[in-house]
Amino acid sequence: MISRLAVFLGSRDGKDPALRDAAYDVGRGLAERGIELVYGAGGAGLMGRVSQGVIDGGGRVYGVIPRFMVEREWGRVEGDAGVQTVVVESMHDRKALMADRAEAFLALPGGLGTLEELFEVWTWQTLLLHGKPVGLFNVGGFWDPLVELMHRIADAGFMDHEKVDALVVGDDLDDVLERLSR
Numbered sequence: 001m002i003s004r005l006a007v008f009l010g011s012r013d014g015k016d017p018a019l020r021d022a023a024y025d026v027g028r029g030l031a032e033r034g035i036e037l038v039y040g041a042g043g044a045g046l047m048g049r050v051s052q053g054v055i056d057g058g059g060r061v062y063g064v065i066p067r068f069m070v071e072r073e074w075g076r077v078e079g080d081a082g083v084q085t086v087v088v089e090s091m092h093d094r095k096a097l098m099a100d101r102a103e104a105f106l107a108l109p110g111g112l113g114t115l116e117e118l119f120e121v122w123t124w125q126t127l128l129l130h131g132k133p134v135g136l137f138n139v140g141g142f143w144d145p146l147v148e149l150m151h152r153i154a155d156a157g158f159m160d161h162e163k164v165d166a167l168v169v170g171d172d173l174d175d176v177l178e179r180l181s182r
């Protein structure tokens, strides 16, 4: 089983309350399994929920946040037990540190920032720059249209279907973590 998982997810809550609960439950689930949450150290939205879940479960949080976000007070307020926050100079430094530290990556529902982080680690996987698994936590089928789009892109000859199939897609945490650990 992996011991450190990077989670990408919305800095907003979104409209569907089920997604907030799902993010919190993933956090609790990571804490229960002794898996460290590696994330962007945000305190708002689903980022805040997943980290709160880990903290409430007595687990470990490793947050990486660029200085400009700290200055705008976008980071999680510090002081909770089990939370380590690293301040870096740029978004690039943040992603590099998160990618180094994590043994696998999982995207929960989110927006542009979530997609940007997901696509970077997935692209780098296809380029064989790392061999770490990448997954989509597919709460309520949130990611189905993305998977469909990627298969259309493969149909059009711009990538291989096997690269889409390499993504771990699911909504059961045990199952997803088990497949991310292979």
Ligand SMILES: CC(C)=CCNc1ncnc2c1ncn2[C@@H]1O[C@H](COP(=O)(O)O)[C@@H](O)[C@H]1O
Pocket: 007, 008, 009, 010, 011, 012, 039, 040, 041, 042, 043, 044, 047, 069, 073, 074, 075, 110, 111, 112, 113, 114, 115, 117
């Ligand atoms: C108003 C307010 C408190 C905004 C906070 N904003 C943010 N705080 C922390 N990380 C962020 C923020 N916006 C984007 N990110 C990064 O991009 C992802 C979320 O972006 P988005 O909400 O999906 O597009 C996160 O995984 C995080 O690493």
